[in-house]
Amino acid sequence: MQKKYLVPTGVIARLDVWLTTEMNVTRSQVQKLIKMKQVFINDQEPKKMGDQLKAGDTVMVFETSQIPITKEKKINSIDLFSEIKIINETPDYIVINKPAGLIVHPDATVVGKKALAESNTLTGWLLQNYPKLDKVGEYVNRPGMVHRLDKDTSGLMVVAKTAASFEHLKEQFRSRSVIKKYYALAHGKLPIEHGFLNFLVARGKDGRMVARPNITEVTLKNVDSIQDGRVALTEFTVLQEYINYTYCDITLHTGRTHQIRVHFFAYNHPLVGDPLYFNKNIKREIDKKIGRVFLHSYHLEFHNQNNEIVTFAIPLPEKLKTVLAGLKSL
Known part of the structure; x- marks a missing residue:
């Protein structure tokens, strides 16, 4: 059986990673199909598992009985x-x-x-x-x-x-006048209780967002003038320290793709539960159990049509409260 997949506008990603999501199968199954020359990009065999896909590419997959394709069980949205x-x-x-x-x-x-x-x-x-x-x-x-x-x-x-x-x-x-705040749980102990993360955010060759060192200090005043389109500014305050984890309050001053997740990954304190941005040498027992990223947008503030400030706040989801309750405080 053969099936055609069209890479949509805006996508830049690794072949094996993208097909894993599109086919709703495991990455190892996709890699076996590629090894057996059952996958073609624009009618050409890929040179490697991580060949980069771009918008408009056509991926043809020939499923074979030699590789049982087992669909992963996922929550239907x-x-x-x-x-x-x-x-x-x-x-x-x-x-x-x-x-x-x-x-x-x-x-x-x-x-x-x-x-x-x-x-x-x-x-x-x-x-x-x-x-x-x-x-x-x-x-x-x-x-x-x-x-x-x-x-x-x-x-x-x-x-x-x-x-x-x-x-x-x-x-x-x-204009970045909207106030957006998040609760997040990061791996490890943060070196300071309050600070700003200002790594530049861009898209890497494999489709993931990456953070790059910034040689110019970014502030709220100059954030618009430094490498427009890539500058990102994330503010954090430590709320509670646990053994091997830190619970934070985060204010997002810019809105780049995956900004908070990428920044904390670059800071060497990736968020708990993040399946994309994590360090392989970090113990991820809780990550495997939680089934989601520990990141929750709890505060939103903006001006309504009458130019009045309106503020909304919600508590942490019960599932995330349970995670915190199971941690040991320092």
């Missing part, structure tokens, strides 16, 4: 729709609590209002419950969305309900 909580709703916007495991929006290969509404994403939930949102926003697959959270990050998001509200909120995110 649509099962998480019932866990989406509306924290506040006005004629202009909705503030929700997004559960971990829910993808925010589908990729560009999903087209048409019906397909988008049926997608197992936050986009699908929004279009099912607020059909008029299909006319709000810049991209049809991101109705009313002015920001995003990673799939395995939980917490607060605001979604615009009108075109005017969308522009109003978008400008606040662009």
Whole structure:
């Protein structure tokens, strides 16, 4: 049996990593298929497992009986729709609590209002419950969305309900006047109780985001003027120290892809539960049990249409509270 996969716009990733997700199988199974010359990129055999894919590439997979393909059991995002909580709703916007495991929006290969509404994403939930949102926003697959959270990050998001509200909120995110705070659990003991992480964030050759040393000190005043498009600034405060772990309060001053996760990884204190950014020499017993990244957006503050400051805050999910309860304090 053969199956064709099209790499969507915006994707730059390793062949084996990307196919693992697309086929919903294990990485070792994908690598065996590549070794047996059952995988082709644009009708050519890949040179290695980690060949880089880019938007527009066609990947052809010939499944063989010699390699049993066992689908991994994953939580269906649509099962998480019932866990989406509306924290506040006005004629202009909705503030929700997004559960971990829910993808925010589908990729560009999903087209048409019906397909988008049926997608197992936050986009699908929004279009099912607020059909008029299909006319709000810049991209049809991101109705009313002015920001995003990673799939395995939980917490607060605001979604615009009108075109005017969308522009109003978008400008606040662009100017970085929105206050976004997170709770996170990092591996190890942080060397200081309060600080800023200012590593430059860019996309690496394997599709992951990477942090690069910054030779110029980044501050809130000059963050826009240094290597525009790549500068990132993350502020952290230690809330509690545990044996081998540190619980932090984080303020996000810029909004790069995977910013907090990449910054803490570059700081040599990766977040607990992160499947992408971790150090192999760190014990990850809790990571394997938690089934998600220990990162929760708990505080969101912005100006409404009347230019009044509105603030929303939610507690840590029970699952993450249980993780903390099982740790030993220093």
